[in-house]
Amino acid sequence: MRLKIMASTIVVAGLFTAPAFAQALTGTLAKVKDSGTITLGFRDSSVPFSYLDDNQKPIGYAMDLCYKIVDAVKANLKLDKLDVNLNPVTSATRIPLIANGTVDLECGSTTNNLDREKQVAFTITHFVTANRFVSKKSSNLKTVDDLKGKTIVSTSGTTNIKQITEIGAQKHLDLNIIAAKDHAEAFLMVETDRAAAFVMDDILLYSLVAISKSPGDYVINADPLSVEPYGIMLRKDDAPFKAVVDAAMTNIYKSGAINAIYDQWFLKPIPPKGINLNVPMSASFKKVVADPTDTGDPAWYAQ
Amino acid sequence: MNYHWNWDIFWELSPDGVHTYFQTLMLGTAWTLITAACAWIIAFASGSIVGVVRTTPYAIAVRLGDVYVELFRNVPLLVQMFLWYFVFPEVVPHAFGTWLKQLPNGSFYTAVVALGLYMSARVAEQVRAGILSLPRGQRQAALALGLTLPQTYAYVLLPMTYRIIMPPLTSELLNTIKNSAVALTIGLMELTARARAMQEFSFQVFEAFTAATIIYIIINIVVTFAMRLLERRIAAPGYLGFRAPAAGH
Secondary structure (H helix, E strand, O other): OHHHHHHHHHHHHHHHHHHHHHOOOOHHHHHHHHHOEEEEEEOOEEOOOEEEOOOOOEEOHHHHHHHHHHHHHHHHOOOOOOEEEEEEOOOOOHHHHHHOOOOOEEEEEEEOOOOHHHOOEEOOOOEEEEEEEEEEHHHOOOOHHHHOOOEEEEEOOOHHHHHHHHHHHHOOOOOEEEEEOOHHHHHHHHHOOOOOEEEEEHHHHHHHHHOOOOHHHEEEOOOOOEEEEEEEEEOOOOHHHHHHHHHHHHHHHHOOHHHHHHHHHHOOEEOOOOEEOOOOOOHHHHHHHHOOOOOOOHHHHHO | OOOOOOHHHHHOEOOOOOOEHHHHHHHHHHHHHHHHHHHHHHHHHHHHHHHHHOOOOOHHHHHHHHHHHHHHHHOOHHHHHHHHHHHHHHHOOHHHHHHHHOOOOHHHHHHHHHHHHHHHHHHHHHHHHHHHHOOHHHHHHHHHOOOOHHHHHHHHHHHHHHHHOHHHHHHHHHHHHHHHHHHHHHOOOOHHHHHHHHHHHHOOHHHHHHHHHHHHHHHHHHHHHHHHHHHHHHOOOOOOOOOOOOOOO
8 A cells, every 4th residue: 555655656756857857947938848839818808908809819909919928938938839829718717727727828908916916927017007987978977076975886806896995985975886797787887877987997998988889978087096007917936937928028118019019909990890999008008118017016107 | 736825815804995805705695695585485476376377277377377487487597687687677667767777786676586587487387297296186176075276276286286396496496596696797796796706806716716615505505404304394194205203113
């Protein structure tokens, strides 16, 4: 019996150590080199970051950045050929899929904050959004204080609903906050007057308004409630891989390649409907481009 | 697996600033139980009525009952929730629709009605099957004794029917509890929604869903056990589920 256990321990240990002897690479880089594939996680409806086009192919701003990162990984490992697997993720599955090794890079619109950094790592910030609210022009809501006593909606499980809950409590606004399942449904609540305002990342609000039935009916408030950086997610404690990814992102920013990619998704008509979001680069994001950072501290971006 | 387990997360303060994550899960559990209980009352009451109606000798009533069952049974629960929540208030008179939309806890009432009606179709099927499983002679004998049709059902048919269909009814009750999770799609912060919110805020996805799984299992084991006790208490000799009392000699 004991012999059996010992034998199997040796076999198992052998399985784990063999690749380590073969090469010095560890973590994701070793996995990518061995398998010749890298897996990107994409979202199905995070317009314009990562979403499915009319051919059910994932496209978007974050996807373009990820393909650039893949090129850099390929060059770093000196591979002739690197296959890219695409794996759909949702807000609920992205963490387990990153953790268990199914997905190597999550290319979407995930907010980088200090709590989440305990669980995963983020590369250089690829967008800076602000938390604002959309309402019908007819309801004439301009500031957070105008929301006093109103029913408002946000998407469940987001940092936005957390912030509006905190602000409401601080300012004694007596808000009736309802949580919607996803962004489309939350917007529908404003559209059907179930809620007076929808609190969310402004970039998502812009695209929701742009694709709505009558974009002219809605207005997004001016003063941001907070600032949030988006980052591409990767596994924590994998420094060699993160270094390659960070270098690739920095290179995109420093070389100016970012401008063309940004313009393509935010200042030009995008598939599938040819809508132009028309959102120029914010001052906060310009700061990131000039001085690339992966920090999840909102204060850095607010200055 | 590159995952940082943190079981202490349950005792950390959630973003609402008042409750710990554990407390938010308990709040979710309370909503799950209340929603399931209210929905079950609707399901049991209207399911019984429709089930009975479908075994009466009146052809039109039977046909209407059939339509009811097929309607609520054949449309996915998720779709029904959406219809009740988003479409129903738009098709009723405007003032009523607005009142409905601004009702506090609107998603709770919608969830109870939608879940109750959906499950009632299933209960109706059980009740009908139970009544049909009885020997035809029981009904004939009751009517021959001079009981009216309602009396026949109340005193002869239904008391046996409910005893016979207890085991499948237990399953339907468990289904009602589990199906209440669908209400998260219309914004009800029940147990599954709380677990989802917890994983989004803390990124401790496995801890959150492990807790939810355990809570669901505990609820369902308790319900199953209680229903078994009830089953045994009301079992009729000679029928399913009856265990003869220990003989004294």
